[in-house]
Amino acid sequence: MPKQEKADAFVTEITPRSEDFSRWYLDIVRRAELADYSPVKGCMVIRPYGYAVWELIQQAFDAEFKKTGHVNAYFPLFIPESLLHKEAEHVEGFAPQVAYVTHAGGEELEEKLVVRPTSEAIIGTMYAKWIQSWRDLPILINQWANVVRWEKVTRPFLRTTEFLWQEGHTAHETHEEAERETLMILDLYAKVAETVMAMPVVKGMKSESEKFAGALRTYSIEALMGDGRALQAGTSHNLGQNFAKAFDITFQARDKSVQHVWGTSWGVSTRLVGGVVMTHGDDSGLILPPRVAPYQVVIVPIGRDNWRETVLPKAQEIQQQLRSAGIRVTLDERDERPGWKFSEWELRGVPLRVEIGPKDIEKSAVLVARRDTREKQSLAMDGLATRIQQLLDDVQRTLFDRARTFRDEHTQRVSTYEEFKQVMEGRPGFVIAPWCGSTDCEAQIKNETQATIRNMPRSGAPGGTCIRCDQGAIAEAWFAKSY
C-alpha cells in the first residue's frame, strides 16, 4: 500500500459536533482509534482502544447476567438453511440479510449454511434435545458471539455487517415466567446502560411493525444521542411459544401433559460503543464515563528539558499509588509538548488528567483537570487516590445527569399532529404522543416525518385520541428519528 493511502487513515482535525454531527462521529471513531474501516465491505476493525471500551461494557453485563442465574455457552456460527426456515416470520425477517456459505473444504455443500444473523434457530434445535421435563426448566443461557447481517448502509459500531453481541436465550414452563424474564432483562439492560455507560434510557414495548421477527412482544431500551436521534440500545423479546412450536421444544409438565416451552431472547451489541460516543462527546472529542474508560486517569509530566529526571519519578510513584487503588491509569512519557498531550487525551476522552510539574512537587500537590467540566483543581498528593476516586464517581454522575437533562429538554409531549410535525422538523428529540395502535397510522407518520415509534413505556391509560387518525389511543408512544 502506497504511503499516501496510509496517511488517509489518519484524521487530523475533528469536524465540530455542532457543524456536522455525522462527520464528527466518524472523525472521532477514526481519530480516537476506536475503529477503522476494513477491506471487507461493511465490516469494521475494532481497534484496541475501542475494544477496551467494549470489554468494560461486556464485563458489566456479564456480571449482571451471572448474578441473575444465567450461564454462558457457545453455539455454532453456521445454521443449515432448512433450520432458519422453520419459523415463518423469522425467516421472512432475516432471509434478505443473510450471508451463505456454499462451498467448503474444496466442495460444494449439499445444503447451504447461513452465517448466523441471530441464533434462535440453532439454539432452539438444541433445546429440543436437552429439555425433557419441567425439571430441566428454566434454561437460562447466554452467548457472546459475532453475528452477520448484510447491510446496505453501514456506520462504525452503529450498523455493521458483522458485529459482536450477546444473545440470551431462555426457556420456561409458563408464559408468565417468560414475560417476567423478558422484563427483568429489560430492567437489567437499563440499569447497566444508566449506571455503567451513564446513558439514560427509556424502557418500553415495541410496536408490531418494529418487533423482532418471530417474537410475541419486543421490549427495548432507547437512548437519545447528542443530535436528537434515538438509538435502540438493547432489545428483550418474549418469544411466546413460536420457536418452541417451530422447533418442537416440548417438556413433560408437572401435570404430566406434554407442552411447548415459553421462550425469550435478548441482546445488546457493540453498537453501545457508538452510543457512548454520541451521548457524551463534544467538539474536542470523546468523553468517556469512568466506568467504561480504558484509562480513567492520564498523568502528564510537565517540566523543562530535564523532566525525566526531575518529574518522572514522582509521576511514576503517583501512577503506582493510583493503580494500587484499582484505578485504571496511564502515564504519558512520550517526548511531546504537554499541550499536545492534553489535546490527545482530551480527544480520547480520558475522564481525569493529572498534571505534575516541579512546582507541584514542591507543594506536594498535583493539578487535576476534569474532561467533562474542564475544571481544574490542585489536590494534595497525600490521600490522592481517594480524592481521585471521588472525582471519578462525580464525573460518572455528572455525565449521566447532563445526558438526562439533555434528554428531558429534548422530549416533548404533543397532542396535535401539527404540533408533532413542527417539533420533528425543528429541534429533534423524543416526541410523546397518543397512538391508536394501527400500523397504517404508524407508517404514515414515518412517511410524513421520518419519525418511528421507538417504544411505549408502561403507563396508565393514555387517554386522548391518536395523533394521526383521531381514533381512541391505546398507548402513549415515544417517537423519534432514529439510527
Next chain:
Amino acid sequence: MPKQEKADAFVTEITPRSEDFSRWYLDIVRRAELADYSPVKGCMVIRPYGYAVWELIQQAFDAEFKKTGHVNAYFPLFIPESLLHKEAEHVEGFAPQVAYVTHAGGEELEEKLVVRPTSEAIIGTMYAKWIQSWRDLPILINQWANVVRWEKVTRPFLRTTEFLWQEGHTAHETHEEAERETLMILDLYAKVAETVMAMPVVKGMKSESEKFAGALRTYSIEALMGDGRALQAGTSHNLGQNFAKAFDITFQARDKSVQHVWGTSWGVSTRLVGGVVMTHGDDSGLILPPRVAPYQVVIVPIGRDNWRETVLPKAQEIQQQLRSAGIRVTLDERDERPGWKFSEWELRGVPLRVEIGPKDIEKSAVLVARRDTREKQSLAMDGLATRIQQLLDDVQRTLFDRARTFRDEHTQRVSTYEEFKQVMEGRPGFVIAPWCGSTDCEAQIKNETQATIRNMPRSGAPGGTCIRCDQGAIAEAWFAKSY
C-alpha cells in the same frame, strides 16, 4: 424431534478409560455436559459446563497477555479471497480447508469471502495502514475469536470445524525482538498450561514440515494425554518478514531507511478443554484442576427425610462462608439420594465434595472428599474456608505431579530404530531420538510408525546419528503419535 432421539443425547454409562480411551473421552464430553453434537457437520455446541471451563482458561491467558503488554482488538470474520492469496505458503496451507461465502444480501458477491481460518491476512492488511514509523512499533495485539477450518474427521474440542481461540499478532522492528516475543509467548503458554490446567508440557521447535503455513519457525507446547498420545496445546510462530512482504507492512526505521516489520503470531484454542479431560480424567469421569473447575466444591447435605429442616440451613451457611472466601461452590439441594449426587459430581470432576449430616453438625465438622485421591477427612467448621483453600491448592499440585510422573514414565530415549519401533508399537508416549533434519526421514518414520516429531526442545548439541538414516543428528526430537 421425536423423543427417542432426545434420549440418544444422554449417555448413561461411561466406557472405562482402560477399555477404550476414545469412547471414554466422548462419553465424558457428553455425559458431563461439556459439549454436544450440533446439526452442523463438524461443529459442536459448547454447553455451559464446558464453556465455564473455557472461560476460566481464557481468563488466565488473557490476564497474562495483558500483564505482558498486549491489548485485545477485533478484526472481521471474512477475508476477501485475494488477500488470503497474497502469501504463497499461507494460501497453500489453508486453501483446502476454507469455507467460502459466495452469496449475501440476496446477491452473488463479486469476490468470494473466506471465513477466517486464521487472521494473518486481514490483520496484516490493517497493520500496513497503521504502521508508519519505528515509533509505532511494537504492535502487540491479541484477538479472541471463532475460526473455521473444514475438517474431515472431527472430535469435540480436539478438532472441530469451528473453534474458539485467541490469536496474537505482533509486529516488531527487528528479527531478534520478534524471536524474543515468540519465545516469551511460548513460556507464557507453558506457564498457564502447567500452573492453571495442571498439564505438563514440552516446549520446543516444530520441524519444517509441521510448521505454520507462512512462518519462519513454529514453536509449540506438547502435552501427553492419558492414552499416551501427544496433544499440540499451543503454537507460537516467528513469521519473519514473510507476511510483512506479502502485505507491504513497512516502517521508517531509526536510520530513516524503509524496512519491513518482523511478525509473530500465536494461538491456543478450545482444544485445551479436551486436553484437561484427557490429562486428568479417570474411569469415574472428569477430574478438574481447581483453577479451571467451574465449581471447586460441591456441598451435599446428608440426612433423613427432614434434611431440608435439619441440615440445609447449615449447608447454606457453609456455602456462604466458602463463597465469601472466593471459592466457587455449589450446594446440591435436589431431591435425590446422596449416593446418586456423589457419582454425578464425581463424573463432573468437582475437586472437593463437602458432606454434611446431622452427626457432622453435632461435632461442628464436615466430611471432605477429594476427587483426585478419593481420600476423606473430617474438618472442623471453624476455619473451614482456609482449610478448603489449602486442600484445593494441594489437589492442583497433586494433579500436576501425577500428570508429570505419567509423562515422565511414558517418555523414553532411544538410540536405534529397532528400539524406536518397539516402543511405538508397545506402550505409547514420547520417544526422544536424534534426527538428521531431513523431511524424508521424518516422513518415513511417520509412515512406518505413525509417530510424528512433536517438537524439538532447546538442548545442547545432540550428538549421535539420526535414528532413521545414520546421518549426523541436528537435534533431539520428541516423537509421538498425536491427536
